[in-house]
Amino acid sequence: MSGSRFGKNFTVTTWGESHGDSIGCVVDGCPAGIRLDEQDIQADMKRRRPGGSPYSSSREEHDSVRILSGLFKGVTTGAPISMTVDNMDARSGDYTSIAHIYRPGHADYVYDKKYGARDYRGGGRASARETACRVMGGAVAKRFLDELGVGINAYALSIGTVSIDRSHLDMSQIAVNPFGMPDKTAYEKAVAQAAQATANGDSLGGVVECVITGLFPGVGEPVFDKLSAVLGQAVLSINAVKGVEFGAGFVAASMTGAVNNDAMFYDGGELKKRSNNAGGIYGGISDGSDITFRAAFKPAPSISLKQETITDDGHNTSVSIKGRHDPLIVPRAIVVVEAMAALALADMCLQSLLSNISTIKRIWGKYD
């Protein structure tokens, strides 16, 4: 299970299980000289916290972040930044009833097969609780990107079968409604659908869209480490994500080249494009326009509706998941998408500085 690290030069390693005493992460490779405090991280942790809406888990997670290393006088030193939060309200007792049942849509069965046993308390490493560590790491990456003028903003594009209407886009809504939907009408429909799903003991999925602004041209590496490929891995590694697409995405597959190609022109000396079907990425490299992508989240597999499944000793059975689970994961997942985008971008931005000798010579030997 050596998959708990992401990144090459700007890296994060996460650790901890949903029902242990604490969880945390270590960011290694963050440049020195960046002002950082716990509030920068806490703000994003709050966005991830359950309880933001009546349709989120009722589990209490204060998630008070402690930074254990890597700062001196409030500024990064270049040393690893270790962060942790306690698991305040881990009721392991909730899980003993399912210790021998493989929950449908969960990783129970595959963990047992892979490791010969599993920590059945809350899903262990497969728990969405792990994403809190990504949010901590991502908040550090965002601070670094902020120094470069790069911004990352995600929101809910759809929840269940309710999609926003782009002609009614209202970005101010994102911070206002607890679902993070930039369309008040769609939000209200989604609330109704969520209420119905909750009443049914069922759950809803949705799509998160993310826009990255302020990136210069040249970020992303050719061939295997294309910006889209690295961002793609980052986002597909989030629990419950089943698909990712950039720019026009799957819709581009049914366009013709003449329609899909983004025509370029200079307008008063400034480069502009007639469209951004590529989502700001050509040949895997940023062109300086906005990067846009979408991630599809399946509905949370933990539902109280009775489901057909099996036991770990070879019998058929059924299960109804009790516990405190989210019927709606998209609202809390928005900041996780931002975090993974930030971690991928921080790493790729660093790497892009090494592309050509004239850039390198400009700073070589001029560190201080």
Next chain:
Amino acid sequence: MSGSRFGKNFTVTTWGESHGDSIGCVVDGCPAGIRLDEQDIQADMKRRRPGGSPYSSSREEHDSVRILSGLFKGVTTGAPISMTVDNMDARSGDYTSIAHIYRPGHADYVYDKKYGARDYRGGGRASARETACRVMGGAVAKRFLDELGVGINAYALSIGTVSIDRSHLDMSQIAVNPFGMPDKTAYEKAVAQAAQATANGDSLGGVVECVITGLFPGVGEPVFDKLSAVLGQAVLSINAVKGVEFGAGFVAASMTGAVNNDAMFYDGGELKKRSNNAGGIYGGISDGSDITFRAAFKPAPSISLKQETITDDGHNTSVSIKGRHDPLIVPRAIVVVEAMAALALADMCLQSLLSNISTIKRIWGKYD
């Protein structure tokens, strides 16, 4: 540009430009003891070769693969496997007219920005010619996977706006029709649409679907190196891919949990599922059922239709791409998708062997 390597234990490094004398790759980390000959690789190279259909590039690529190292008496030795093909028909002359024009939808502009200059002959590393190296490396990965009983099969799900009808699925069609579509009726419609696009000087995109069979449970690592995340990076790194989805993919986002969850049951001692919306992956780990995913290809950006664009010295202009280009890239991309899936899987299968101590002790010290 250190992005030319893929993999951690089973790795491939590709090299070469579309208009150099040759291109190639080095596979490092392939286990010893596997029978391999050039025909294994040539067969897949032939599937990628242009000219398979009247709607592919008329460029002649014999693509006769030479294996330069890593074999002894026809069997892999554990040493790096270096492979190369010559570029037989590289007419650099075709490209001088566009040396100072940034083609829409291409990587010309971003390469210039990133590297300060670019090899404008055919797109350099951004050329689809580079995918020939992936096919060579992928063919080695397939041989390894074949030893483990793992199979990989991709085909065209849609071309332009024509999708196959799953109720008329006919897998025998894949090898028969030059578009690799498993539905004869859809194929015929796609031929008509391709003819129209060609006549217009335009191009078409499409969707490739891939099915992986024979995988045991336990392949894929938790958190960042989920099987879906690593496969996702692999596939998103292919030229022109703008999206990837697993199992039900984006459709899962609008399902409820009760519908999306894959119910499990034992049928005569054998584990079965009522559905495979997860595409065989839970928590990032294979469950032993088929892995399914889809990749969206944008239409090729090289079209002869006149397009608005800019020059590298700041002027607006228009361009009509002449050269020998594919109006239809999906048919040739099918084997590239298989290759990247094979490379990702070979690496993840190796890593999965290191998961638990009881497995490890079974082979420790028993190498020969």
Next chain:
Amino acid sequence: MSGSRFGKNFTVTTWGESHGDSIGCVVDGCPAGIRLDEQDIQADMKRRRPGGSPYSSSREEHDSVRILSGLFKGVTTGAPISMTVDNMDARSGDYTSIAHIYRPGHADYVYDKKYGARDYRGGGRASARETACRVMGGAVAKRFLDELGVGINAYALSIGTVSIDRSHLDMSQIAVNPFGMPDKTAYEKAVAQAAQATANGDSLGGVVECVITGLFPGVGEPVFDKLSAVLGQAVLSINAVKGVEFGAGFVAASMTGAVNNDAMFYDGGELKKRSNNAGGIYGGISDGSDITFRAAFKPAPSISLKQETITDDGHNTSVSIKGRHDPLIVPRAIVVVEAMAALALADMCLQSLLSNISTIKRIWGKYD
């Protein structure tokens, strides 16, 4: 500063500064199914603790290890193992007097140049305190290696100018005398030399030798990841190590081939060698005999003797290091050498399992 991780499949990431609240590490990639408890780690931490001899630092470090993740019912789950110890006795006040002085032989100057500033409290990441994290990680690696029957034992070969006499080798002395020297007479001479150095306000270096037993043939990868190269990086990364040599080491350079070559023969069916000048490694790969290497430690740079040096604003000055420092680092470094050897070996042992297809097929699909 993304250099805080070691390993490829079995990895450790360390974090923390000498004068922060705590330090720790995360081991990722340890196989599941291994019994592990805090006492396994505590035993090695005790060997590293200052105060073992009157010539070690008087700083009090209880170093009570807490394992925060990766265990379930006392057995590794395959998840990252996060461990931490508190810094009990960090008197930051000791260091303000040298905040603007670059101590000779220390990393103060280079940290300032590299990062633009530094955490001057005790050397930050360059402090020997960081090696406590290596010992924690190494103890986990040792438990894994123990399952494979691999043992690692280090001891002091020399302290100051006193070397052991190999004809009087007494391994039982290692655990008995606080210097870890396997020769009582040499130990007594070293005590006298250490007393003199302490009285002078000076410090001593020394050489640590390490023997690895129970390794099967085949561990280590050809070319760049030779077992000697990876072990070498591991050991050279320890603070104060200025050289490493394997088998006959530098002495081999003055031998002839006929003398240096290790003749092999079968004795009653068992493979034996007339010598082990290679230290058990040929072409970078273990041959099944003992691996032997030595690491040279420079004397600790922190001495109370007055030394010529500079300030961070460009002046000449002199400094006499007060604080609580070790005049003798070798005794405490012995377990750090073992830890780094264990981490390197755990990683290389895992990788060696992927060498040939017949081994792989023996476990493929037989995980449970």
Next chain:
Amino acid sequence: MSGSRFGKNFTVTTWGESHGDSIGCVVDGCPAGIRLDEQDIQADMKRRRPGGSPYSSSREEHDSVRILSGLFKGVTTGAPISMTVDNMDARSGDYTSIAHIYRPGHADYVYDKKYGARDYRGGGRASARETACRVMGGAVAKRFLDELGVGINAYALSIGTVSIDRSHLDMSQIAVNPFGMPDKTAYEKAVAQAAQATANGDSLGGVVECVITGLFPGVGEPVFDKLSAVLGQAVLSINAVKGVEFGAGFVAASMTGAVNNDAMFYDGGELKKRSNNAGGIYGGISDGSDITFRAAFKPAPSISLKQETITDDGHNTSVSIKGRHDPLIVPRAIVVVEAMAALALADMCLQSLLSNISTIKRIWGKYD
């Protein structure tokens, strides 16, 4: 055998066996914009070529390097640089007599154990022929370092039991005498010793010293990726190297702190040191003074003297190695040491550019 790649951002992958048709390497991650031609590489290849002295292998290797990719108009493009040389004079016939004998001091036995079989023609990947690929890659790294003003110079410090006298150091001798010894008297004694060894059918080892000049402070990463650790791995990965030491090296272990510490002072505004026992590295990071290290080479194991050994089917036997082998490997190894030092440094120099935010902001967005 995934050990054929070195480096993280500036990387080299080597391939090829001693008796295949060709060997080569791929450099990935070299910045764009560097003038490079085949003569840059050929010059170093000539230094490695056998036949430079009468005591080197008589095997003919023209080693005419071809650069297959990564250049446009004589300048690096940022794309992978693939290079190859043909094996002109591979007489496989020489080796059939030893197909079933494990040569003492060679990797024959361990390859068989690791891979289940081996390419016995000349040692396969364990052959010193592989180092030609390192020299090609190293020559590219040197060109990059040359742009930064960094120089790398190695020479023979000792051959057999003959060491240079540092009080008679004459650097002009390095290029003049075929042994690369900077002391004419020592060279002449070494010639005599080499003649004797050759007459005896025996071989000699030696020590190579390397000096790196022009490095700025701040190169090298703390903890595991210390400059000494990464250089150490690089050098220990060279065939026949059994030890490496930096600055005063093993001698430092018997110094006291007061003697070993390098006193610093300003002399007319310029930073100077009274000594350089650290070899220019403190806490793993360069201080701007010369980096010095030494590598110990064991004598070549291939000797015509009769040696005791075993067969691959379990019998005792003796062997006398015929073939064309070097009684003296140090002269040809000098440029290999430089190559590995250059590859390690190129990678660490790139990484050092990412250390602090003020440096990064100076170039962010100013690529062209």
